[in-house]
Amino acid sequence: MPITPRLLLGPGPSNAHPRVLAALATPLVGHLDPQFLTLMDEVQERLRRLFGTQNALTLPLSATGSAGMEACLVNLLEPGDAIVVGVAGVFGERMCDVAARAGARVTRVDAEWGSALSSQAMASAIAHVRPKAVAFVHAETSTGVLQPVEAIARAAKSVGALVILDCVTSLGGIPVTLDAWGIDAAYSGTQKCLSCPPGLSPVTFSPRAVETVLARKTKVQSWYLDVSMLARYYGGERVYHHTAPISMIYAIAEALRIVEEEGMDARAARHRAAAQSLIEQLAPLGFTPLVAEEVRLPSLTTLRLSERIVAAGEAKVRRKLLDEHNIEVGGGLGKLAGTVWRVGLMGENAREENVRRLVEALA
Ligand code: PLP
Secondary structure, eight states: OOOOOOEEESSSOOOOOHHHHHHHTSOOOOTTOHHHHHHHHHHHHHHHHHHTOOOSEEEEESSOHHHHHHHHHHHHOOTTOEEEEEESSHHHHHHHHHHHHTTOEEEEEEOOBTBOOOHHHHHHHHHHHOOSEEEEESEETTTTEEOOOHHHHHHHHHTTOEEEEEOTTTBTTBOOOHHHHTOSEEEOOSSSTTOSOSOOEEEEEOHHHHHHHHTOSSOOSOSTTOHHHHHHHHSSSOOOSSOOOHHHHHHHHHHHHHHHHHOHHHHHHHHHHHHHHHHHHHGGGTOEESSOGGGBOTTEEEEEOOHHHHHHOHHHHHHHHHHHHOEEEEEOOGGGTTTEEEEEOOGGGOSHHHHHHHHHHHO
């Protein structure tokens, strides 16, 4: 069955850039071919720049964002270790689940969905538990909140804890400066603000995080995600670990070149302008933003629905947008189901013409 193209304005995936799609069609070479290894070096160096880090262990993990989350948690935690997790939406919840499955003792600090985590509440839990690690989400895709990072990272550092940050919906849309913030491990995904298909999870581990992995008493429970083994392929040795997904590496290489050609500051400004325009143009149709302006995420806007849309059945309206206008927007997740829409203006899609297409279709 032929696939009808859609404008993907949901929580991800977003549309891939045409240059990225063209890169996917590049002829395959072997995963140990010198040309491919040079390309992998380029990707790793560009990822370091985009993450704002000097971390040697920075690589595109061969799996989606959830595997990046799992890689950070299962490598840094051993059974019995304590972790404090900030939970302000679905992805903070998921971190708790992954950490608990790794045998960690999880202390969660909850925030109202649609609000940011309280730095004070996080700091007092951290001071009380003195955990091995602290984890939270930079850009909560389930609520549309952009979490301030520095105060929580400082509180974690003050007790010597490692800091783990989810950058899935921020990398490539919002400036990320991991070393300046004091982050030890972070992960992202390709299908949001990088305008690349889903399939890779850029991850990075600080030297201190790597030392922690190397000093483990127990083996990492996941063979595939054990970064001490991955480091031998993605580091200098290039020892076979698994077959790298060649075409996706072509794709992310092109996506990262496009980000650098535009420049992160211009890209962030474009995301902010598109989100602002969306909110202004949808206000007359009765949509209001869920999240306070100070912590609103530009790449994903959560909108409370107008009475007309609730009365019409919000899922039916979304289906109509898809069937008749080829536009996808996201419904609410978890506690927000049925009450909000999540509109992603991510990567290439963060443009006025897409805002107009959605507003015209809704009008
Ligand atoms: N973390 C956040 C903030 C996300 O938005 C997502 C996906 O939407 C994930 C993690 C999981 O990524 P994936 O669905 O690529 O496994």
